[in-house]
Amino acid sequence: MISDARSQARQLPHGLADLFYEQAAVKTELETRLQDTFRGWGYQRIIPPTFEYYATLSTEASPQLEEEMYRFFDREGHILALRPDMTVPTARVIGTRLYDQTLPLRFYYLGSVFRYDEEPQAGRRREFTQAGIELVGAGTAEADAEVVAVAVGALDAMEVPRFQINLGQVAFLKAILAGLGGEALGDPRLENGDLRRIEGAVNRKNDVDLRGVLDDLQIGGRTAEAVAAIPHLYGDAAVLDEARRLATNAEATAAVDQLAAVYELLDRAGVADRVTLDLGEVRSMAYYTGITFHGYAAGLGFDICSGGRYDGLVSHFGADLPAVGFALGLERCMLVARARCAIAPHVVVQGCSDPEAHRLAALARGRGLRVEMDVVGRTGDALIAYGRECGARHIIAASGGGYTLIEPDGARTMSRGELEKEIVTWTP
């Protein structure tokens, strides 16, 4: 049956979903593994509220993200919004409350975010779960490399089978374009719309569009040569040499050096084979200030995680601190992650009115098993049928003064003492 009169009568709004049984279990398992990974690298959890002032949440938001926010009013008429990501609330907490703490700060977050997407796609719904980290107060290549390495660790922990991290550096393109006017992106000839056109064409690796934009803006010479080459600067460390050759100013060279240092550190950390360099990786150029990266997994057309350096973000909240981080969408990861966890009970115990049954159940739980007490008075064949339907390995039924233990290879009757000796040998 593909639908039911009752679920039709009580529909969910478009773009939302209920998770239960295996999906809920897998999601919980991924959450556990991600948190273990983050904590293993010394990150502490931060739990910001689910909604706050719209003005706060729209800090540095792209026009698209602003449009996608769920907004509403409080009784005083203030505009509130559901958080569309976790980075901005985290930056607010750090910038307004934790700015004088010993640096660097390492935080991870895990929670729902809300976006009014036109059409939910590839696991991402209008409410989805974002997990990620922020490393604040360190502007070093070491900090950049750590965040990439944690991302690799997170994908490994979820057992994403084959993935690649596409690592770029927006500072390279920014420096080259800034060189046109001498001031950081302040060239009066280059307006925001023009930058977005360049960013868009580079990002799509569309040479035809890119040359068209450069011609329109009358950008020529070495700058045009460098910008036109950027979409092709992807691959291994060889692209770094090519990028150095194309650099039109000291800032551009410094940007390449920073990326080279990050790549070198990742190589030493043993994860360079999971990383491809791509200087054409320039999405959200207005927001990012240094390295950026996206993760891609076999069998999924969409990116599975993304991150980078945004040194300008925390300063909106009063403290000028460099920051680097990454986030992933858990529901999308669930499409490719192999991590699983069993949900069936190991043991079903006939419970009602037998005080000893509770002690036996507690003993088994102490061994780490999932133990379900019957609470509806099933006995005999009904209990066995129920236990088998659940997938339980051990079914314990009361029988006379003792117990019957039903297992896949047969049933045995025994005393409580014998059963206890049996239970302490069980493992999950």
Place this chain on the structure above:
Amino acid sequence: MDPLIVALPKGRMQDDALDLFAAVGYPCDPEASSGRKLVFDDASGAFRFILAKPADVPIYVEYGAADLGIVGQDVLREGSRDLYEPLGLGFGRCRLVLAGPAEARDRNLRLETGVRIASKYPRLSREYLQQRGLSAEIIPLSGSVELAPAVGLADLLIDLVDTGRTLRENGLVVLATIMESQATLVVNRASHRLRHVAMREIIARLAAEVARRQAAAEVR
């Protein structure tokens, strides 16, 4: 290694696209590609082609159901999918234009409200009007857009023009060019990374062939 999957647009560009793959060493059995089959392989088994409606090609590629695709820029911009577009292929050239009856040349759209424009490209049309601060009602149609002004459904239209013959036959003229379009190679972002050796190879081969054809056309 699994074949790379290429989504091709049914219709106008299909033969040109298959010719191009044949020219770089991946010919298809014409039997397979001319029939009703929607999925077929090249002779070497390196590529599997799937035939889709042009507007659907970017969707197949964005979701990774196809690794590569060939589709017009017009369709790409209308759909706004997140793809790499590494190569213009030189065929399927056409223009997206604003067109209407000859007398419309003298109208100043900026001063008008309630202008109706028929188009198969509602998104690009809206973007074009917005950028110019014009207000108009867009009437989305799925084909034969040139009919709309003739029967009073719309004042103007936004559509693709190849030779301009259809417009002339319907007494319409081009008022403005919105964008130039050509067949474009699109690539899924994940495939571009995860299959990068095969990707680099095919993109380089196609680029060389396109460059060769362009050079030959210039000599002529």
